[in-house]
Amino acid sequence: MFEKIALIGIGLIGSSLARVIRCENLAGHLAISTRSADTLKRAEQLKLGDSYTTDPVEAARNADLVIVSVPVGASGAVAEAIGPVLKKGAILTDVGSTKASVIAQMAPHVSQGVHFIPGHPLAGTEKSGPDAGFPDLFKNRWCIFTPLPDTEPAALERLSEFWRRCGANIDTMDPAHHDMTLAIVSHLPHIIAYNIVGTADDLEAVTKSEVIKYSASGFRDFTRLAASDPTMWRDVCLHNKDAILEMLARFSEDLASLQRAIRWGDGDKLFDLFTRTRAVRRSIIEAGQDIDAPDFGRQAVGSPEKKTAE
Numbered sequence: 001m002f003e004k005i006a007l008i009g010i011g012l013i014g015s016s017l018a019r020v021i022r023c024e025n026l027a028g029h030l031a032i033s034t035r036s037a038d039t040l041k042r043a044e045q046l047k048l049g050d051s052y053t054t055d056p057v058e059a060a061r062n063a064d065l066v067i068v069s070v071p072v073g074a075s076g077a078v079a080e081a082i083g084p085v086l087k088k089g090a091i092l093t094d095v096g097s098t099k100a101s102v103i104a105q106m107a108p109h110v111s112q113g114v115h116f117i118p119g120h121p122l123a124g125t126e127k128s129g130p131d132a133g134f135p136d137l138f139k140n141r142w143c144i145f146t147p148l149p150d151t152e153p154a155a156l157e158r159l160s161e162f163w164r165r166c167g168a169n170i171d172t173m174d175p176a177h178h179d180m181t182l183a184i185v186s187h188l189p190h191i192i193a194y195n196i197v198g199t200a201d202d203l204e205a206v207t208k209s210e211v212i213k214y215s216a217s218g219f220r221d222f223t224r225l226a227a228s229d230p231t232m233w234r235d236v237c238l239h240n241k242d243a244i245l246e247m248l249a250r251f252s253e254d255l256a257s258l259q260r261a262i263r264w265g266d267g268d269k270l271f272d273l274f275t276r277t278r279a280v281r282r283s284i285i286e287a288g289q290d291i292d293a294p295d296f297g298r299q300a301v302g303s304p305e306k307k308t309a310e
């Protein structure tokens with residue numbers, strides 16, 4: 001599809017792209033660049049690309065497609081470095097979990113004639129680094145683009161076709177809408193997981209061994225999310241601050257209402273909420289959406305039987 005693709009950043013997402021690009025034969029030449037020499041060496045050992053360099057400028061030079069897959073807080077510095085060497089007609093994209101901040105950081109460094117199309121594949125795991133990637137990561141997952149007002153439709157279609165060949169389904173939206181939506185469905189769940197695991201860890205006397213002992217239960221699902229990359233999630237929190245704070249405020253209000261229902265023994269209120277949320281999960285399964293959790297969809301999701309609180 002592209003004569004030369006440059007991947008800047010070769011962690012979970014970059015290395016998954018490298019693997020699917022190879023499997024699907026999407027590039028004549030795949031140039032890999034990453035900041036750390038050790039990570040680059042590992043990428044070379046894994047034979048993820050055709051050329052390897054710690055200099056992003058060298059990788060991006062003459063590339064037809066450049067994909068930036070670094071923590072969102074580093075995207076501005078990468079764009080500043082490679083901006084001047086990007087060739088006319090090249091597509092520059094990213095995979096960052098936040099979009100308004102990435103656009104603000106990268107757009108000023110993109111010259112006329114280069115197609116900058118911000119993107120975000122809604123696919124990942126709690127793992128990081130070049131060993132963590134796999135070619136099927138994007139299969140049947142969404143890849144959302146947040147095009148700028150002057151994005152050329154032909155360039156957007158070319159990038160969409162690339163992601164379709166990687167297995168993804170495409171959607172486009174406004175960056176602010178993306179950031180608000182992702183704040184509730186992705187960023188908050190991670191923040192809640194970091195918080196609950198941190199709280200449990202603080203209760204040292206009771207937990208240290210118990211966390212492990214009882215981790216086969218629901219708590220284990222939180223520990224998976226809470227094991228996600230600290231640099232990546234620090235950057236997500238700092239770069240989607242407003243939307244996350246808005247969603248946290250709503251969440252806290254609803255939590256206070258739940259707390260009140262428990263305090264006052266309002267069983268009907270608890271039952272109604274839990275019934276509504278169970279239906280949400282059922283509708284996701286019925287829509288045929290795959291979910292990361294290993295046991296997702298395997299449990300029987302039956303109709304709740306209304307019982308009065310005892």
Ligand SMILES: NC(=O)C1=CN([C@@H]2O[C@H](COP(=O)(O)OP(=O)(O)OC[C@H]3O[C@@H](n4cnc5c(N)ncnc54)[C@H](O)[C@@H]3O)[C@@H](O)[C@H]2O)C=CC1
Pocket residue numbers: 008009010011012013014034035036039069070071072074078095096097098120121122123124125126127128129130229232236
């Ligand atoms: N991990 C996930 O589940 C998902 C992550 N994303 C986004 O993808 C991007 C990359 O995430 P992962 O691949 O998971 O991270 P990762 O930690 O596995 O890999 C990050 C890569 O960026 C490089 N890097 C780190 N700091 C850098 C800097 N200052 N300058 C240049 N390169 C630097 C690292 O050497 C590494 O190659 C992030 O923006 C993240 O928000 C998007 C979807 C899912």
Ligand SMILES: O=C(O)C(=O)Cc1ccc(O)cc1
Pocket residue numbers: 096097121122123124125126186225292
């Ligand atoms: O590991 C999980 O459950 C995830 O939710 C992965 C993920 C993390 C960040 C994203 O921007 C998109 C997907």
